[in-house]
Amino acid sequence: MARDLEEYLRPGIDSTPFCPGCGHGILMNLILRAIDGLKISMDEMLFVSGIGCAAWIPSPNFNADTLHTLHGRAIAFATGAKMFNPQLNVMVISGDGDLTSIGGNHLIHAARRNIDLTVICANNMIYGMTGGQVASTSPLGALTSTTMDGNRYRPFDLCQLVLGAGASYVARYSVTQPLLLVSAIKKSLRIHGFTFIEVLSPCPTQFGRRNRYDSPADMLKNLMERCISREEADNFSDDELKDKIVTGEFSNE
Amino acid sequence: MGYRVIDGTFPAGHYYFSGNEAVAEGAIAAGCRYYAGYPITPSSEIMERISVRFKDVHGVFMQMEDELASICSVIGAVWAGAKAMTATSGPGFSLMQEAIGYAALTETPLVIADIQRAGPGTGQATRVASGDLMQAKWGSHGDYYIIALSPWSVQEMYDQTIDAFNLAEQYRVPVFIMGEEAIGHLRERIEVKTKVRVFDRIKKKGAPPFGTNQDDGIPPMPSFGEGEKLLVTGSTHNEIGIRKTDDPEVHSRLVNRINKKILNNRDRIIQTDSYHLKNAEVIVVSYGFTARSALFAIEQLRKEGKRVGLLRLKTIWPFADKIIKDIGQKAKKIFVPEMNRGQIAGEIMKYATCEVIPYNQTNGEIIHPHRIINEVRRLV
Numbered sequence: 001m002a003r004d005l006e007e008y009l010r011p012g013i014d015s016t017p018f019c020p021g022c023g024h025g026i027l028m029n030l031i032l033r034a035i036d037g038l039k040i041s042m043d044e045m046l047f048v049s050g051i052g053c054a055a056w057i058p059s060p061n062f063n064a065d066t067l068h069t070l071h072g073r074a075i076a077f078a079t080g081a082k083m084f085n086p087q088l089n090v091m092v093i094s095g096d097g098d099l100t101s102i103g104g105n106h107l108i109h110a111a112r113r114n115i116d117l118t119v120i121c122a123n124n125m126i127y128g129m130t131g132g133q134v135a136s137t138s139p140l141g142a143l144t145s146t147t148m149d150g151n152r153y154r155p156f157d158l159c160q161l162v163l164g165a166g167a168s169y170v171a172r173y174s175v176t177q178p179l180l181l182v183s184a185i186k187k188s189l190r191i192h193g194f195t196f197i198e199v200l201s202p203c204p205t206q207f208g209r210r211n212r213y214d215s216p217a218d219m220l221k222n223l224m225e226r227c228i229s230r231e232e233a234d235n236f237s238d239d240e241l242k243d244k245i246v247t248g249e250f251s252n253e
Numbered sequence: 254m255g256y257r258v259i260d261g262t263f264p265a266g267h268y269y270f271s272g273n274e275a276v277a278e279g280a281i282a283a284g285c286r287y288y289a290g291y292p293i294t295p296s297s298e299i300m301e302r303i304s305v306r307f308k309d310v311h312g313v314f315m316q317m318e319d320e321l322a323s324i325c326s327v328i329g330a331v332w333a334g335a336k337a338m339t340a341t342s343g344p345g346f347s348l349m350q351e352a353i354g355y356a357a358l359t360e361t362p363l364v365i366a367d368i369q370r371a372g373p374g375t376g377q378a379t380r381v382a383s384g385d386l387m388q389a390k391w392g393s394h395g396d397y398y399i400i401a402l403s404p405w406s407v408q409e410m411y412d413q414t415i416d417a418f419n420l421a422e423q424y425r426v427p428v429f430i431m432g433e434e435a436i437g438h439l440r441e442r443i444e445v446k447t448k449v450r451v452f453d454r455i456k457k458k459g460a461p462p463f464g465t466n467q468d469d470g471i472p473p474m475p476s477f478g479e480g481e482k483l484l485v486t487g488s489t490h491n492e493i494g495i496r497k498t499d500d501p502e503v504h505s506r507l508v509n510r511i512n513k514k515i516l517n518n519r520d521r522i523i524q525t526d527s528y529h530l531k532n533a534e535v536i537v538v539s540y541g542f543t544a545r546s547a548l549f550a551i552e553q554l555r556k557e558g559k560r561v562g563l564l565r566l567k568t569i570w571p572f573a574d575k576i577i578k579d580i581g582q583k584a585k586k587i588f589v590p591e592m593n594r595g596q597i598a599g600e601i602m603k604y605a606t607c608e609v610i611p612y613n614q615t616n617g618e619i620i621h622p623h624r625i626i627n628e629v630r631r632l633v
Contacts, residue, residue, distance in 0.1 A: 010482070043480045048329070060484050060495055065477040067332060068486035068496075069325065070355050076322035080329030080337070081477060083313045084287045088333060088478050109318040 008032045008042060010063045017056050021208070021216025023175040023201030027122055028057045030178055031093065034185035046081055046088045050074035050098035053129050054122035054201075057093045072102030075110045078117050086116070089189070096123040096137040100158055104136075111165035111194045118188045119196045121158060124203035132206030143210040158198045159250045168193030170250040174200035174223045177247060184249065200227070200245065254455050256419075258448050259284075262310055265447040272410040272436040273298035273340075275443060276366050277306060279414030280338055282449045285364070286312040287330035287337035289323040291345060294378045295434040296368035299340040320348040328352060328361050332485055334476035336418055340366035342434075344375060346385055346392070353427055354393030355487040357511060360463065360472070362421035362454065364414070366430040368437040371617040380617030381434040383541050384593040389429045390570050396508055398515040400522060401429040401570040403540040407441035413567070419452040420522065424514060425471055431569060433592070435542045435619050463507070464492025470514035519571040526565040529555055533562030535632045536584040538577070538601055540566040543590050543620050550625035559633045569597070574604045581605030586632050588612065590620050 009032075016025045035045065047058035051071035059068040065088075069077045074094050082090045092099070099107055099121045110117060126144055127133040134144040134151050137158065141150040163170045169191050171184040181199065188195035202208065202219035213219045223245075230248040233241060262281045270278065276299050280288070288307065290300040300316070307314045313330070317323040320341055327337045341349065346367045356363055369385045371377035389401045400420050402413045410432060417428040457473035462483065465472040472492070475481040484494030489504045497503040515522070529551060530536065539547035544565045551561045564580055566573055581587060587605050589598040590612040598611035612628055614620050 010484075042482075044478070046333075046477050059486060063482055065481070065483045066485065067329065067477075068484075068488065069328075070351055070487060073321060073325040073352070076317065076325035077329035079315065079317075079322070080287065080289060080326030080331075080335075081333040082329075083315060083326070084330040084335045084337075085333040085476075085478055105318050106322050109322070 005032045019205040021204035026175040034182045046090045048074045048078040048092045050094040052095040052098045054095035075106040092119045101136040108165040111167040114193045122201045126207045128203045128206045162196040169195040172198040174227045176224045272407045275411035277302035279411040283415040283418035284336045287335035289315040289326040290339045293342045293345045296340045296342045320345040324349040324352040338364035342370045343372040350392040356427045357397035360425040364417045368432045377617040382592045386596045398512045405544045408443040422452045422454045461492035524567040528563040530562040534560045534585045537563045537588045546622040549622040577604040581607045
């Protein structure tokens with residue numbers, strides 16, 4: 001972590017809890033850069049997270065109020081805090097399993113109500129902390145500790161899901177697109193209403209090693225090759241799009 | 254901070270309320286300003302009245318997508334500074350159990366009214382039971398302690414809801430109002446007083462929110478937005494909230510404290526009422542709606558000259574162990590009528606040295622006084 005962001009880190013925190021090659025450390029950095037860029041005081045921020053690796057991004061690392069909750073329920077806790085004290089700037093940071101599988105109901109209902117929350121979903125496409133089981137975001141065919149023959153079921157398109165539920169702003173970027181991500185996080189913090197950012201973050205420990213990536217760097221390179229913008233996607237055939245990940249903003253107020 | 258007397262939120266006087274309406278008014282009087290709930294029979298009237306009355310007091314009402322979200326949003330609101338509650342019944346209470354354990358470990362003061370219906374399963378949604386008392390005590394995994402109250406009248410639904418908020422704030426613990434369908438839907442005349450005694454949570458800037466050297470074992474509680482940079486987690490944590498998930502000493506200290514802060518203060522928490530206990534050979538121990546039938550029954554039997562008495566438990570958890578031990582030494586027999594399979598009779602057997610006779614009825618109906626009269630008459 002760059003020294004210029006040290007004031008945003010809780011005193012005594014000198015390393016991240018993440019595995020080597022995990023994308024969550026990059027995301028941690030980018031969230032703080034967005035907050036720094038907007039000059040938001042950490043005293044008005046409340047970070048709410050669920051259970052899983054991504055839930056450790058804010059707790060205990062961020063030097064602000066943090067609420068580390070139950071598996072799947074971060075958005076429900078955040079709703080109570082925000083509705084009772086609207087002065088709090090509430091950001092939910094959690095993983096794909098937490099927010100979209102066990103917590104999927106709260107995600108769509110908070111989007112429907114258009115509650116003023118910023119939700120950052122760190123999507124590593126697998127249950128990392130519990131040993132690499134298949135997730136509702138794992139690609140078709142993915143090898144996981146519970147799908148040794150390959151995942152049989154389609155993953156959610158999280159952005160379309162949350163957009164369909166009524167969110168004010170939805171975006172998808174990879175940690176390999178840091179500048180676009182910082183700008184999206186800034187935008188989501190400025191919008192009053194429910195905002196959702198899906199962040200693709202590689203998990204070399206659980207996903208990479210089972211799916212024939214030789215190194216964490218290979219996973220990052222693969223994301224860089226596969227992530228294309230919506231404009232680029234317009235010029236691709238359906239066949240060419242099959243292996244791509246379309247990134248960008250999916251709605252504007 | 255601490256106890257103070259404030260103006261009531263409803264004009265003083267006498268009202269004809271249902272038990273559920275009384276819970277809503279008691280909550281508002283106690284300072285509840287956040288409520289989240291999900292519809293379930295037979296508790297829904299609490300939420301309906303709150304949704305209307307919160308407009309008068311600038312409270313925040315949310316009808317959530319399920320009971321999981323209801324209780325979790327209540328916890329979020331409490332840490333944002335609110336006095337908050339939810340109400341439910343058996344199936345919803347089951348869904349809330351994981352979050353109740355979270356609230357116990359994070360020492361989050363909150364109130365849940367469980368208006369009990371006949372279970373298990375979906376059971377009989379519109380029928381009465383007191384089958385959730387052990388669930389209130391043991392429903393979430395791990396070792397923790399809570400407070401559970403058992404009102405027997407509409408007046409007590411109002412008064413005990415105020416007590417529930419005060420106890421929750423004072424001890425930083427979830428408090429349950431274990432009402433029953435029959436009380437929730439009963440209409441009675443109640444008195445609403447001009448003044449209300451309320452407890453506001455203790456705050457101490459910079460003090461650790463999850464540990465204390467004070468004898469009472471209750472740390473002060475800050476809120477989000479006060480610049481305290483709080484670390485709230487449902488994982489094992491030290492006194493400032495840092496996760497310590499492999500430290501045996503921290504875990505043992507935390508779990509012991511959250512249990513002992515209730516158990517060591519139980520003499521101050523537990524409330525009972527006694528009727529005709531002097532010289533009683535048979536003592537009926539009862540609570541909730543059943544205690545109404547029990548009181549009628551023992552008064553009938555006293556008129557017949559039978560030496561019978563009634564101990565009414567207004568607090569179920571922590572359990573009145575010392576009082577039960579005491580009456581067990583004085584009486585020959587203890588009779589325990591319950592609308593469950595003997596949940597409290599079993600607890601009484603732990604502490605009473607005399608014979609304990611359970612009477613269990615699980616048919617979705619109240620226990621009529623004549624049944625108690627017939628049973629107790631045989632025992633004297």
